[in-house]
Amino acid sequence: MEFATFDLQGFEKAGLSQRKILAAQLDKICRDSGFLVLTGHGVPENYITDMQNAVQEFFKQAPDDKQKVKAPYAGYPYGYLGPNSEALAKSKGVDTPPDLKESFNGGPQEVPHGIVDPEALEFCYVPTIWPDLDGFKPAWQTYYGEMERLASRIMVAFAVALNLPDGFFEDYINHPISGLRALNYPATDEISLLNQQRAGAHTDYGSLTILLPQAESQGLQVALPDGGWFDVPTPEGAFVINIGDLMARWTVDRWVSTLHRVVAKPYQPARQSLAFFHQPNWDSVIAPLDGSKKYENVLSGPYLMEKFKSTGS
Numbered sequence: 001m002e003f004a005t006f007d008l009q010g011f012e013k014a015g016l017s018q019r020k021i022l023a024a025q026l027d028k029i030c031r032d033s034g035f036l037v038l039t040g041h042g043v044p045e046n047y048i049t050d051m052q053n054a055v056q057e058f059f060k061q062a063p064d065d066k067q068k069v070k071a072p073y074a075g076y077p078y079g080y081l082g083p084n085s086e087a088l089a090k091s092k093g094v095d096t097p098p099d100l101k102e103s104f105n106g107g108p109q110e111v112p113h114g115i116v117d118p119e120a121l122e123f124c125y126v127p128t129i130w131p132d133l134d135g136f137k138p139a140w141q142t143y144y145g146e147m148e149r150l151a152s153r154i155m156v157a158f159a160v161a162l163n164l165p166d167g168f169f170e171d172y173i174n175h176p177i178s179g180l181r182a183l184n185y186p187a188t189d190e191i192s193l194l195n196q197q198r199a200g201a202h203t204d205y206g207s208l209t210i211l212l213p214q215a216e217s218q219g220l221q222v223a224l225p226d227g228g229w230f231d232v233p234t235p236e237g238a239f240v241i242n243i244g245d246l247m248a249r250w251t252v253d254r255w256v257s258t259l260h261r262v263v264a265k266p267y268q269p270a271r272q273s274l275a276f277f278h279q280p281n282w283d284s285v286i287a288p289l290d291g292s293k294k295y296e297n298v299l300s301g302p303y304l305m306e307k308f309k310s311t312g313s
């Protein structure tokens with residue numbers, strides 16, 4: 001398998017006929033694996049390094065200091081989630097020991113006017129709990145804002161790839177409820193528990209994920225049709241993008257949300273990554289894009305909430 005690359009600025013600047021060719025390539029990638037390396041993203045490098053440094057400082061703290069910003073109750077979506085709190089494979093009905101990781105999570109930066117649904121307010125519009133570390137909050141907020149803009153641009157390319165008008169997704173994603181997760185996978189020694197991974201095999205839940213694994217780091221793998229695993233390249237200066245379950249459902253399985261994991265091997269150095277999970281507005285109605293009735297309509301927010309209940313977080 002060759003891992004696909006898509007140059008976003010190349011697409012955005014292309015003339016009409018070249019744009020069609022590139023959109024067809026993007027459609028093929030999303031049908032085949034739903035995973036690609038994204039270049040030409042235009043996110044300023046210093047925003048990325050500021051964020052990576054801030055996150056590294058956060059994880060370097062003593063456990064007690066990290067716990068100061070822990071999610072205050074089970075199910076609270078943001079803040080620090082320590083070791084042993086999540087097993088992603090459970091979202092696929094596979095019972096495994098907890099993933100070998102810790103994370104810090106944050107949500108939308110503001111509550112849009114007119115949101116009154118208490119479930120929405122509780123599930124995605126509760127505050128992010130900020131650590132008391134110089135520069136952490138601004139670095140995080142800047143990076144989050146960049147990811148929101150990048151996701152919107154990718155959604156334009158997706159619309160074109162699906163033969164829809166450029167702005168088709170705009171109204172669905174103008175108040176997105178995306179989550180940003182900084183992940184730290186501590187160095188491993190011997191791996192003692194059977195089936196324990198850094199992130200168990202899972203698919204992502206939303207429209208698309210923008211991943212930034214630490215450059216040249218190892219371990220992210222996508223499932224192959226024959227049951228094997230393929231190592232995802234993590235080139236410097238590029239993001240890894242993948243389709244989530246909601247997009248597969250929206251496209252009535254034209255596009256695939258592929259199983260992936262971060263494999264745990266003995267004696268690995270620590271590994272960090274940033275994962276931005278793009279999710280349409282809380283109340284966007286996700287109806288099959290082909291006009292069929294193959295899937296029932298769902299609301300973006302409640303759909304996501306159901307998915308979360310399954311991972312033991």
Ligand SMILES: O=C(O)CCC(=O)C(=O)O
Nearest residue numbers: 183199213220262273275
């Ligand atoms: O850390 C990574 O590279 C991937 C993590 C991941 O797939 C996830 O958290 O959904």
Ligand SMILES: [Fe+2]
Nearest residue numbers: 202203204260
């Ligand atoms: Fe994932």
